[in-house]
Amino acid sequence: MDYCELVNILYRLGFHLASKTIQVRMELSACRPAMRLTLPAWIPGSYMIRDFARNITSLKAYDAADKQLSVTKLDKQNWQVDCTEGELVIEYSIYANDLSVRSAFIDSSLLFFNGTSLFLRPIECDVESYRVHISRLQESCCTNWKIATTLPKIATDSDGYGEYQVNSYEQLIDTPLIAADYDSCELTVAGVPHRMVFCGYHTGDLERVGRDITPILEEHIALFGELPVQQYLFMTMVTGNGYGGLEHADSTALICSRKELPAYGNESVSEDYQRYLGLCSHEYFHLWNVKRIKPSIMQEPDLGNEVYTPQLWSYEGITSYYDELALLRSGSIEIVAYLKQIAKVVTRVTRGTGRELQSIAESSFDAWTKFYKQDENAPNAIVSYYTKGSLVAFGLDMELRQQSEDSFSLDDVMRRLWQEYGSKGRGTDDDSIEEICISLVGDGIASFFDLYVRGTAELPLERWFAAVGISSRIRPKSGDGDDGSASASQPDEAAVAKVSLDAVVAEHPAGVLLSVLYQDGLAQRAGLAARDLLVAVDGYQVNKKNVDAIVSALPLQQTVKLHAFRDGVMLELDVVTEETQLSTCDLWPTAEEQLSDEIRQRRQQWQASLAANMAGSLND
Ligand SMILES: [Zn+2]
Incomplete structure (x- = not known):
């Protein structure tokens, strides 16, 4: 038989803080002749080739008698070991200095890794079990470190050191691990234990975070109707000024900045704290929408190469729509705070002319080389399947409500996606959402997908907002930091359009550095370019x-x-001033007395808590 016998693998991890190196001793119970080993090039959830194998600094192989075997490197991430049969040991070192949620990092304050950065996988080999052994770090700075992970324990001490085991490589690389002297809080949501750990210097009120996040998570559970995990772990690395998250099946790795955690004694939800709650909400929603409901092609993805799909808009756009909506529905924030976030999203989307060139389906497909590799021209060339995707999700919600006389909404589509795809382990096709929508409200909805998902038609946002009693206006940008606003009632007349540089600039001791120039704006018309230093x-x-x-x-x-200076040479440029083309969105709830009964009811229904409804119906 071509396949080797059932293999059990044990990865023993060692650490060297000073050189930021993780040492792996991979022990295989058996091997096949000319065994091949590989490491992923990308991590699910982050659609960019990262070539994790580039961080492997040495790799050696030994047989059962401890005799060194020759290893041939086949390409950037594949090795072939000159072995025959019996036990095999591979020893390799990994440089771990990327403080992000996507790879691996070690220093005197914490250890964090994703399996995609660490665990070589034998190819064409049936693996029965993958075990991971972690021993306590010996350095004095690590004395109080504890481990947090959702890897299933086999034999560990009270701080989590010892052995873990999973039965699939997919699970092995989907359960990141953190070790640090962290703070934590525990919560029970829908009867399931949840844990939040925070490492890095901070003074946040963690008990409050636990209290505040619970009703938001309950909204998501109520939406899908069930919580398909036995436990859930939020791992937050608190930094000076970082932001990001990556979803996993029963955990998430997050990076936030210190100011986003709530201070003691202040019960209001600041805009910074709202951002952190929104991030937790987003990654938790992914527990269903990405980790279980997923495109067919992502079910067993080729981790060595790009995997193309036009569907990311629904996975990231719909998730981005619900992450913030759950804050509103749970009562965590008021409508004005919610609308402020939406106004910012509308502003970002409408300022970029890239939306006229690229659809969100195309943006999804090209995520690997465009969205994830944005340069200074990005706003003029591409559109975000996150931001525009969330507006399209909102529009779809409004269309479904209106076309069904308020019998159905996007909530029903998500529930169907869970019941018919996610819970059954069935992948979605490019038209699965469209098919569900057609089954709910008829063929008329198909044009929505032609226009706004596969097409670049301007979104009829004013009409969509009006459908739930929200008034909107697009006005010229009024100054630095004017990136969208919301108010409780109709704002004053918008200021008249003025002249703007129509560029994004960064601080420089001698002037300002241009980083982004909007299409046909003043800076671009003058002949300036990204990285020019504007001085006067x-x-x-x-x-x-x-x-x-x-x-x-x-x-x-x-x-x-x-x-301006370009590459040290002075430029003197003439330009004719014009009104800025950069727009800004204002949103406010339309006054009750101006609403029809239909819209008033729809607005109530749209922002009503699903969790409260569910609890209410259970009480009946
Ligand atoms: Zn996401």
């Missing part, structure tokens, strides 16, 4: 603080001079 506008020296005021004070239809 109309003869006035500029810096990050004053540039907006100086530019917006310029009269319209006037030729002005800009001075």
